[in-house]
Amino acid sequence: MATQIITDGSTDRVREAPRVVLPANPRLFEERAARFAQLAAGHPMGAYLRLMAQVASGQQAVLGSREAAPLQQAALEQSRSYGMPPLAAQGHARAPLWRDDLRDILGAVRADAAPGVRPALDRLAAMDDASLEAVADRVLTGTTLDDDAAVVPFVGAALQVYFTRQAASLAVDDVSHCDVATVCPVCGTRPVASVIRIGGAQASLRYLVCALCQTEWNMARVQCSSCETDKGVHYLSLAENPDSDQAGQAAVKAEACDECKTYLKLMNQEKDPFVDPCADDLATLALDLLVDEQGLARSGPNLLFHPGSG
Numbered sequence: 001m002a003t004q005i006i007t008d009g010s011t012d013r014v015r016e017a018p019r020v021v022l023p024a025n026p027r028l029f030e031e032r033a034a035r036f037a038q039l040a041a042g043h044p045m046g047a048y049l050r051l052m053a054q055v056a057s058g059q060q061a062v063l064g065s066r067e068a069a070p071l072q073q074a075a076l077e078q079s080r081s082y083g084m085p086p087l088a089a090q091g092h093a094r095a096p097l098w099r100d101d102l103r104d105i106l107g108a109v110r111a112d113a114a115p116g117v118r119p120a121l122d123r124l125a126a127m128d129d130a131s132l133e134a135v136a137d138r139v140l141t142g143t144t145l146d147d148d149a150a151v152v153p154f155v156g157a158a159l160q161v162y163f164t165r166q167a168a169s170l171a172v173d174d175v176s177h178c179d180v181a182t183v184c185p186v187c188g189t190r191p192v193a194s195v196i197r198i199g200g201a202q203a204s205l206r207y208l209v210c211a212l213c214q215t216e217w218n219m220a221r222v223q224c225s226s227c228e229t230d231k232g233v234h235y236l237s238l239a240e241n242p243d244s245d246q247a248g249q250a251a252v253k254a255e256a257c258d259e260c261k262t263y264l265k266l267m268n269q270e271k272d273p274f275v276d277p278c279a280d281d282l283a284t285l286a287l288d289l290l291v292d293e294q295g296l297a298r299s300g301p302n303l304l305f306h307p308g309s310g
């Protein structure tokens with residue numbers, strides 16, 4: 001189950017593709033920051049995307065600054081026995097470490113923060129641990145309040161760093177037990193988007209990318225990532241204006257499903273090698289508006305964004 005045998009039609013080129021790819025890239029958030037900065041140029045939401053570039057830079061600085069908390073052996077055992085995600089976002093006892101990550105990200109962003117951002121930073125700095133944990137719970141359960149909107153990107157960013165670091169400390173054998181195709185095999189969170197990858201063993205394959213811990217898992221192309229049907233799946237994109245070459249637009253489509261009336265974005269690295277599931281998602285909120293108008297609901301979150309704030 002952990003490995004998929006793939007052939008491109010020639011007998012000598014059978015290759016094995018990983019079913020699950022843990023977030024081992026030590027420069028993941030640095031690359032995301034660069035993508036946010038690239039997408040911000042000339043974008044109507046440029047100021048917001050530049051702030052997200054600062055947040056991602058802060059995430060990068062913090063990611064390698066601490067060791068992962070020790071893995072909970074009971075959770076690994078439960079995963080082996082019952083196929084539960086070993087770091088289930090909603091059941092996992094978060095180490096207080098994530099709040100240190102949050103404080104460091106706030107410090108990194110504050111250094112260059114625009115005046116409009118400071119109230120959110122001040123508010124978070126003044127919150128006690130119980131209030132921070134309550135916001136974190138709402139971020140992880142998709143129940144953020146309109147009042148949380150300004151602080152969600154920072155809390156979401158810190159939780160991403162914490163869970164990414166924890167996920168990277170797992171072994172592939174630890175994550176081969178949960179095979180529910182529609183949620184992350186590590187933390188049980190829904191994907192932020194899916195990406196058709198280029199290069200290496202993942203080339204030309206579609207991977208769903210966890211909104212929280214950045215783990216990727218394989219799913220067939222042209223299959224609904226929410227109900228797994230391959231019927232009634234169709235694609236919507238922003239009308240492409242050949243004169244306005246806004247970065248990323250041609251590489252991002254919404255994969256919509258008539259069966260379960262949901263959608264998730266699909267990004268194609270073959271069209272733009274620099275697409276990032278989190279950054280390109282936030283740079284194409286106009287596509288969400290277009291698809292929402294058709295009565296389709298988004299099936300996975302972006303933890304840097306409170307959905308009511310669009």
Ligand SMILES: [Zn+2]
Nearest residue numbers: 184187210213
């Ligand atoms: Zn995950």
Ligand SMILES: [Zn+2]
Nearest residue numbers: 224227257260
């Ligand atoms: Zn569906």
